[in-house]
Amino acid sequence: MPLGADDPQLLKQLGIELFQQRLPWFGGDLQTLRDTLRPVDLPVDQGEPVRIPVPALASGAAKAGELLAYLDRPRWSVDAAAAQAPKALVVVLHGLGGSSRRQGLRRLTLSLQGAGFAVLRLNLRGADPGRHLAGGTYAAACNSDLLPVLKRARQIAASLALEGGLPQPLPLLGAGISLGGTMLLNACLDQSGALDALFCASSPLDLAACSASIERPRNRIYQRWLLQRLVRQTLADPFGVTPAEEQQLQDHPPESIRAFDAAVTAPRWGFASVEDYYEGASPLPRLLSSWQVLPPTLLLQALDDPWVEATSAIQLQSSLAEHHSSDSDQHLKIVLTARGGHNGFHGPGDTLRNGCWSDRLACAWFNNVRTRHS
Numbered sequence: 567m568p569l570g571a572d573d574p575q576l577l578k579q580l581g582i583e584l585f586q587q588r589l590p591w592f593g594g595d596l597q598t599l600r601d602t603l604r605p606v607d608l609p610v611d612q613g614e615p616v617r618i619p620v621p622a623l624a625s626g627a628a629k630a631g632e633l634l635a636y637l638d639r640p641r642w643s644v645d646a647a648a649a650q651a652p653k654a655l656v657v658v659l660h661g662l663g664g665s666s667r668r669q670g671l672r673r674l675t676l677s678l679q680g681a682g683f684a685v686l687r688l689n690l691r692g693a694d695p696g697r698h699l700a701g702g703t704y705a706a707a708c709n710s711d712l713l714p715v716l717k718r719a720r721q722i723a724a725s726l727a728l729e730g731g732l733p734q735p736l737p738l739l740g741a742g743i744s745l746g747g748t749m750l751l752n753a754c755l756d757q758s759g760a761l762d763a764l765f766c767a768s769s770p771l772d773l774a775a776c777s778a779s780i781e782r783p784r785n786r787i788y789q790r791w792l793l794q795r796l797v798r799q800t801l802a803d804p805f806g807v808t809p810a811e812e813q814q815l816q817d818h819p820p821e822s823i824r825a826f827d828a829a830v831t832a833p834r835w836g837f838a839s840v841e842d843y844y845e846g847a848s849p850l851p852r853l854l855s856s857w858q859v860l861p862p863t864l865l866l867q868a869l870d871d872p873w874v875e876a877t878s879a880i881q882l883q884s885s886l887a888e889h890h891s892s893d894s895d896q897h898l899k900i901v902l903t904a905r906g907g908h909n910g911f912h913g914p915g916d917t918l919r920n921g922c923w924s925d926r927l928a929c930a931w932f933n934n935v936r937t938r939h940s
Contacts, residue, residue, distance in 0.1 A: 573901050580930040585903045585923050588914050594870030597907025601669040606918060608672050613638045613687060618718045620691070620711045623702055627834040628691070628805065631700025633715060636666055637722065638675055638685040651730020652684035653936055654737040654762070655723040657716065659746025661768075661909070663795035665693040670743055670909055674928065677921030681929040684726055684736070686719050690746075692799055701805030703796075705835045706745055706773055707752045707847035716740075716753065716760050737762040737936060741928055743909050744768050744874070747865075751849040754860050763935040764863040765928040768871055768909040771850040771878035773843070777824045779875045788873065789823060796826055850878050854885050857898045862935045864899045866924055868906030876902060901927070 577584060587593075591600050613636025622630045640652045656678050660671050666687040675685045689696040691711055692703035704711065716738065724735035740761040742750040747766025754760050770776035780789050797815050801807060807815070811830060820826040828840035837843035857863075867879040883900045903911070911924035920926055 582930050586913050587905050591912045594872045594907040597910025600912050618715050625836040628702030634696030635686050635688045640682045641679045651732045653682045654739050655684045656739045657686045657719050659742045661744025661746050673921045674925045677925035698804050705831050706748045712753050739763045741765045755852045761861050763861050767866045767924050770874050773848045781822050860897045864931045866901050868903045871908045873908040
């Protein structure tokens with residue numbers, strides 16, 4: 567298979583067709599903007615709130631608090647037993663400027679529920695609707711927040727199994743959209759057994775390269791939109807911001823994601839500089855050398871993604887091909903599509919219940935891993 571192409575053998579194994587765009591969402595930009603330009607009416611959010619304590623940031627930039635997650639149970643058919651246990655519990659993470667309420671994350675959740683999975687939708691530090699529970703903001707490497715969440719998720723997985731009459735806890739899986747996938751990769755690289763399987767869609771592997779990509783002139787509108795969300799989210803902190811942060815964000819607003827990370831993200835999370843943050847929080851170097859520590863993992867990346875260039879995913883795919891072995895087959899798979907944009911993947915067959923193509927791919931991947939390891 568040539569690098570930078572769909573993996574037809576893997577997709578066939580998963581029972582998923584090759585990705586094709588559908589009218590009128592042709593091209594990376596329209597695929598990326600589809601949910602913004604034409605949002606769909608989602609069902610009423612019936613998630614059960616779960617509050618998870620997290621410690622203070624090591625830098626002292628934010629005190630201990632709580633993160634808000636929502637537990638969504640499977641949508642079984644009417645003739646299924648009411649106490650039937652979910653197949654697994656999937657922790658789902660949003661991307662930069664997102665939340666548990668974003669359309670793409672809700673649609674993925676509905677697809678997973680329909681496939682028999684329970685879902686825990688997390689609001690990262692600083693994201694609404696949990697903004698009032700913890701001060702500060704999140705980062706691409708935020709294990710002091712994320713690992714307590716995964717520990718609590720293990721407990722929930724055990725409780726769901728008991729409710730369904732199962733002798734063993736449910737498997738704990740992870741699905742990350744964009745930067746959410748980066749966070750889950752970092753957690754799995756840092757702590758063995760953090761998850762039992764992982765799916766990442768459009769996730770940055772090299773933060774410096776991603777920052778440079780979003781700063782391209784063609785992405786000026788995207789960057790302005792993201793910065794407005796990030797600055798507004800930061801200044802809305804009910805626990806307050808430092809005078810230096812307030813001056814930087816209000817008097818001299820950052821003109822790039824890199825500038826925002828230099829002013830806010832890096833110092834809050836204890837990094838010496840934005841360069842130190844990008845180097846330390848980018849999973850690519852460790853993926854190139856230590857992918858064996860991952861649980862079964864599928865990375866999805868579109869070649870026409872206007873935000874996250876596919877160079878890093880192609881580099882990783884090439885490295886895996888050079889070291890092809892049963893280990894690489896087991897631990898890490900990469901699907902590169904010609905089209906799809908940034909977390910778009912809107913194609914024929916999309917429905918509210920089944921989600922978009924990437925949602926169906928995530929469900930198929932988790933079903934495959936579960937079957938293979940049951």
